[in-house]
Amino acid sequence: MASKDQALLLDPPGELRFKGPFLDVVTADLKLTNPTDKRVCFKVKTTAPKRYCVRPNSGILEPQKSIAVAVMLQPFDYDPNEKNKHKFMVQSMYAPDIIGDSQENLWKDAPPESLMDTKLKCVFEVPDGQQQRISPEATRSLESVPIYSDSIFDDSSRKVESPKKPSSASSDDVRKVQLDLKRIQAEISSLKAENNQLKGERMRLRDVAMKDTVMSTPSHHVRAASHVKVHTFPPVVYIIAAILIGLIIGKFLL
Numbered sequence: 001m002a003s004k005d006q007a008l009l010l011d012p013p014g015e016l017r018f019k020g021p022f023l024d025v026v027t028a029d030l031k032l033t034n035p036t037d038k039r040v041c042f043k044v045k046t047t048a049p050k051r052y053c054v055r056p057n058s059g060i061l062e063p064q065k066s067i068a069v070a071v072m073l074q075p076f077d078y079d080p081n082e083k084n085k086h087k088f089m090v091q092s093m094y095a096p097d098i099i100g101d102s103q104e105n106l107w108k109d110a111p112p113e114s115l116m117d118t119k120l121k122c123v124f125e126v127p128d129g130q131q132q133r134i135s136p137e138a139t140r141s142l143e144s145v146p147i148y149s150d151s152i153f154d155d156s157s158r159k160v161e162s163p164k165k166p167s168s169a170s171s172d173d174v175r176k177v178q179l180d181l182k183r184i185q186a187e188i189s190s191l192k193a194e195n196n197q198l199k200g201e202r203m204r205l206r207d208v209a210m211k212d213t214v215m216s217t218p219s220h221h222v223r224a225a226s227h228v229k230v231h232t233f234p235p236v237v238y239i240i241a242a243i244l245i246g247l248i249i250g251k252f253l254l
Contacts, residue, residue: 006118007040008061008092009033013118016088018073020126030069030120032090034061039095043107044069048086051076058103060095078126086122091115 011031018026034040043058053072
């Protein structure tokens with residue numbers, strides 16, 4: 001069966017170029033444009049889903065609108081003697097009037113004759129002498145990066161068959177990560193509120209302590225002053241006492 005003409009315009013139209021060295025994630029940009037007056041559903045697939053991340057890898061494009069798709073190649077040991085067989089396929093179809101909650105079911109139930117596709121080959125460009133072996137840390141980061149590319153497509157079939165179990169597991173993992181992220185964000189907000197409350201309580205206690213210190217200080221001086229007044233005699237008393245003692249002594253001497 002002859003391929004139906006693609007409704008979308010692709011830029012670049014025939015290949016995705018990735019410029020090395022491939023010691024880190026390398027991104028190739030793909031622009032999709034809908035020149036029609038109808039809504040178009042699109043999906044981006046690859047023959048190497050574990051090697052690429054695609055964001056977004058599916059969606060609905062409004063009439064006369066465009067979208068930028070980022071195709072990210074993960075770090076790997078490049079071998080110039082190894083033939084690159086990686087390919088991408090942009091699949092599209094006109095969106096029905098009513099779309100359910102799941103676009104996956106929409107693609108699954110679509111008749112083969114309604115599907116349009118364009119294949120893109122991948123080209124690796126590496127300047128001489130720049131490629132080195134990636135570190136174990138880069139390899140571990142590759143394994144931890146979530147895969148957004150869809151499953152392998154078969155050139156001999158017009159209808160794309162996607163393994164359901166890996167796709168379902170991937171969706172469950174993404175949903176679980178999102179729930180964990182929301183829970184962590186809620187805990188952080190709670191901790192921040194508790195920290196602010198503790199700071200406010202500490203400031204209040206410090207203000208109370210300072211007020212108590214200021215109020216108690218004058219009374220201390222008053223008590224000290226009264227104590228001095230009780231135990232300290234004016235100089236006149238000493239003079240009178242000396243005169244009296246002198247008169248008494250004078251009487252005895254006379």
